[in-house]
Amino acid sequence: MKEKIMQIVTKYDADRTRLMDILLDIHDMQGYVDDENIEVLAEALGMSEAEVNETISFYHFFTKTPRGKFTVYLNNSITAVLRGRDAVKSAFEVACGTKFGAVSEDGLFGLFDTSCIGMNDQGPAAIINDRIFTNLTVYRVKELIKGLKEGKKLNELVYESNGDGNNADKDMQSMVQNNIRKGMFLLNKDYNKYEILKEDLSKHSPEEIIQIIEDSNLRGRGGAGFPTGLKWRFGRRVDGEHRIIICNADEGEPGTFKDRVMLTEYPDLVFEGMVVAAYATGADIGLLYLRYEYKYMLKFLNRVLDEMREHNLLGNKILGIKDFDFDIRIQLGAGAYVCGEESALIESLEGKRGEPRDKPPFPVERGYLGYPTIVNNVETLASAVKIVKYGAEWYKGFGTKDSLGTKLLSVSGDCRFPGIYEVEWGTSIREVIEMCGADDVQAIQVGGPSGVLIGVKDVDNLGATDLMKWYKPSGMMVAQKIYDRKLSYSDLPTGGSIIIFNNSRDLLREVVMNFMDFFIEESCGSCSTCRNLPFVMKQKLEKILDGHGVRQDIDDLLNWGKIIKVSRCGLGQTAANPILSSILNFRGLYEKDVKAMTDFDNIFDIEKSVDAANKYLGRKTEFHHN
Amino acid sequence: MNDTIKFKIDSQEIVAKKGQTIVEAAKDNGVYIPTLCNFEGVKPKGCCRMCTIKVNNRFMTACTTPAAAGMEVENDSAELNDIRKSIIELLFVTGNHFCPSCEKSGNCELQAFGYRYQMMVPRFPYNFPQKGIDASSPKIIKDQNRCIMCKRCIKTIKDEEGRNYFAFQNRGSELAVVLDKKLGKEMTDELAKLAMENCPVGSIIYKEIGFEKPIGTRKYDKQPIGSEIEV
Ligand SMILES: Cc1cc2nc3c(=O)[nH]c(=O)nc-3n(C[C@H](O)[C@H](O)[C@H](O)COP(=O)(O)O)c2cc1C
Ligand code: SF4
Numbered sequence: 015m016k017e018k019i020m021q022i023v024t025k026y027d028a029d030r031t032r033l034m035d036i037l038l039d040i041h042d043m044q045g046y047v048d049d050e051n052i053e054v055l056a057e058a059l060g061m062s063e064a065e066v067n068e069t070i071s072f073y074h075f076f077t078k079t080p081r082g083k084f085t086v087y088l089n090n091s092i093t094a095v096l097r098g099r100d101a102v103k104s105a106f107e108v109a110c111g112t113k114f115g116a117v118s119e120d121g122l123f124g125l126f127d128t129s130c131i132g133m134n135d136q137g138p139a140a141i142i143n144d145r146i147f148t149n150l151t152v153y154r155v156k157e158l159i160k161g162l163k164e165g166k167k168l169n170e171l172v173y174e175s176n177g178d179g180n181n182a183d184k185d186m187q188s189m190v191q192n193n194i195r196k197g198m199f200l201l202n203k204d205y206n207k208y209e210i211l212k213e214d215l216s217k218h219s220p221e222e223i224i225q226i227i228e229d230s231n232l233r234g235r236g237g238a239g240f241p242t243g244l245k246w247r248f249g250r251r252v253d254g255e256h257r258i259i260i261c262n263a264d265e266g267e268p269g270t271f272k273d274r275v276m277l278t279e280y281p282d283l284v285f286e287g288m289v290v291a292a293y294a295t296g297a298d299i300g301l302l303y304l305r306y307e308y309k310y311m312l313k314f315l316n317r318v319l320d321e322m323r324e325h326n327l328l329g330n331k332i333l334g335i336k337d338f339d340f341d342i343r344i345q346l347g348a349g350a351y352v353c354g355e356e357s358a359l360i361e362s363l364e365g366k367r368g369e370p371r372d373k374p375p376f377p378v379e380r381g382y383l384g385y386p387t388i389v390n391n392v393e394t395l396a397s398a399v400k401i402v403k404y405g406a407e408w409y410k411g412f413g414t415k416d417s418l419g420t421k422l423l424s425v426s427g428d429c430r431f432p433g434i435y436e437v438e439w440g441t442s443i444r445e446v447i448e449m450c451g452a453d454d455v456q457a458i459q460v461g462g463p464s465g466v467l468i469g470v471k472d473v474d475n476l477g478a479t480d481l482m483k484w485y486k487p488s489g490m491m492v493a494q495k496i497y498d499r500k501l502s503y504s505d506l507p508t509g510g511s512i513i514i515f516n517n518s519r520d521l522l523r524e525v526v527m528n529f530m531d532f533f534i535e536e537s538c539g540s541c542s543t544c545r546n547l548p549f550v551m552k553q554k555l556e557k558i559l560d561g562h563g564v565r566q567d568i569d570d571l572l573n574w575g576k577i578i579k580v581s582r583c584g585l586g587q588t589a590a591n592p593i594l595s596s597i598l599n600f601r602g603l604y605e606k607d608v609k610a611m612t613d614f615d616n617i618f619d620i621e622k623s624v625d626a627a628n629k630y631l632g633r634k635t636e637f638h639h640n
Numbered sequence: 641m642n643d644t645i646k647f648k649i650d651s652q653e654i655v656a657k658k659g660q661t662i663v664e665a666a667k668d669n670g671v672y673i674p675t676l677c678n679f680e681g682v683k684p685k686g687c688c689r690m691c692t693i694k695v696n697n698r699f700m701t702a703c704t705t706p707a708a709a710g711m712e713v714e715n716d717s718a719e720l721n722d723i724r725k726s727i728i729e730l731l732f733v734t735g736n737h738f739c740p741s742c743e744k745s746g747n748c749e750l751q752a753f754g755y756r757y758q759m760m761v762p763r764f765p766y767n768f769p770q771k772g773i774d775a776s777s778p779k780i781i782k783d784q785n786r787c788i789m790c791k792r793c794i795k796t797i798k799d800e801e802g803r804n805y806f807a808f809q810n811r812g813s814e815l816a817v818v819l820d821k822k823l824g825k826e827m828t829d830e831l832a833k834l835a836m837e838n839c840p841v842g843s844i845i846y847k848e849i850g851f852e853k854p855i856g857t858r859k860y861d862k863q864p865i866g867s868e869i870e871v
Binding site: 064065541542549550553576577580581582 | 819
């Protein structure tokens, strides 16, 4: 075993910044990295064993103990729960003969929960040995496990044909469906592969490209909305031996799956976007950080890169342009939402735990291995290519004044047509509801758990209270009164996750709890606030839902939600949003459960406490406090 | 030539050397900004969030942010001090800190902050989590009940080859600072004592010698934390 580990280490030149790849390769080989392996790695990489373990123990898909011949990671995003996840989970437990979080005695099956895997439009879904199984039902689980026990192979057990489009490609062969419901110019094959690079790029100087992007007012689609042209201009200005372009395909915000579809159907557009960015900024190294959940695309995407190399669109002297050397490597993640945060992503790329960096310095100043680094979302880069082709003026014809162009929405939850919708910025919530065929809507989560919840029976207290000054959501829950609110950077900003809940759903017990669990699970833990407060707030919410709450508890939650805003990165800063936005927009739900709206904290109920003793002793206690 | 810059903290003018962080510049000017995870001589990492200030009305950490000319920093305000107090309370309730029986009492920065911010009853409920103690090293005890994840030991305790004795394990609420099994066995007395000294709380305790200096005569028994800086 030692030799095999050493072979892998040597493949990566014993470079500790490639620890992610080393660990991924070891997992591919045997499914886990144990203490013995860690000893070898530590020795070979010049690290202590505790340091190696620091990286391993951070990532959800790394493990020190075997996780079964077949490892099932069942997605626990809220839409999966709404579509019968509990029954599916029990079906797995019964069929495999083990509980979740454990491996069956025969070592055949390991069952594990996992955060949203980007399949909200076809859940409940699971990853089994890197292959995606969608639309799971109790019946399908039974068939699947029966088949595996009979010795069938996983690919023989895909119960439907392959998905549409490139999902059926020989290098992908996945049952995932694209569910493209509405396309405009991003989801539109109105161009020939690589024609933009071959024909349009060299017509412009790098400076001109940056100017075009600036003129178009393109803003980052990863959630934060930073002006892309400005980022490129900064990047070009900072000196460095190398300059790096990173495409962020970590897509971890529960409810988003648009990057999945872009990479499946338009990978060339995304990679072309990276080449355009490299040309504009003078970058020579390209990295695409692909979340582990999308590993099923890896082979396919690498083939596209090879094809581009053949066309001299990657490599040295691209398109014959002097000094234009640029290539792209795909880095797989290993299961950590926070790695979507750009500086955590860079740490991960350097082989470390995904702990966000303090800013300043920003990645454009000092990023990957200390070099100036430009991080852009998949959709941002693809948009940039279209802007280069059709021009800034054309682009400005779409959207609203402060939010130009289109946005890919990932719509899921209680609606008839979950999937991807490309809409102009400025589209109202009402239009979204009509588009996706949702009725009986109670609430909508805009921007994923870190966003906001808006709803039908809403009180219009947004903007009014002092608290709103604190509450700067990057996403939210919404209600009917504000259905005319528009998706835009100034009103409802969003990375595109839209989750719809109908009136049968319990917003607090099901939805908010699910979101809080998500943040508790995914925090990197570095900040005292983000490590502890979501947990403490969830306990408080439980107290209210158990009927022990008093009015002060609601105020406490609001106040504690302020404290967490001093956390380092967006994860912590938004981790209280599920609670804050549901209090702001659905306060009635809280008040309903708060004990007669008293101020007196009677969490200790003496009558209840002596109940059991009374029953046992067969006596009745007389109380004098009433 | 001109390598000084001027900026303001709570409307007091601060003269700083270029490249200094806000915490360093404040200290040189007799202004105290509370810090807990920060440690002189190593790269800051804003973990504890105690030094949270507002720069041009945005939250920043003073230990990591370089001073810049013309900055307007808010530091000693009711709002920020309450956030700091709440962080101290949070650290108390999410660990198990029984000061009277702790070897570090009086030298503990967390305890000292409790006094400074006049913490009475924390606003958060106590959790009393089950956390272990690692006594496998012949030189030190690593008590997880008291660890506040400041990273000081991770950053400062290394061997000649630069390998870390301490490292993080897991993430989120499961996060822990653990001692490397192998290196922990071969720890020198010198390094073990340094580790205990650098730990702001009582999570790293040097074995064998205890309570050498009686409680009541220790650092923060005599003067509140921060008083060495404040003018
Ligand atoms: C917790 C967290 C998770 C994030 N996840 C993603 C992600 O999955 N994809 C993404 O593009 N940006 C994500 N971001 C935003 C990135 O930090 C960064 O702003 C973005 O990749 C920049 O690209 P853009 O300007 O093109 O949007 C995340 C931010 C935070 C705080
Ligand atoms: S806010 Fe949370 S996720 Fe972000 S750095 Fe701090 S602890 Fe880590």
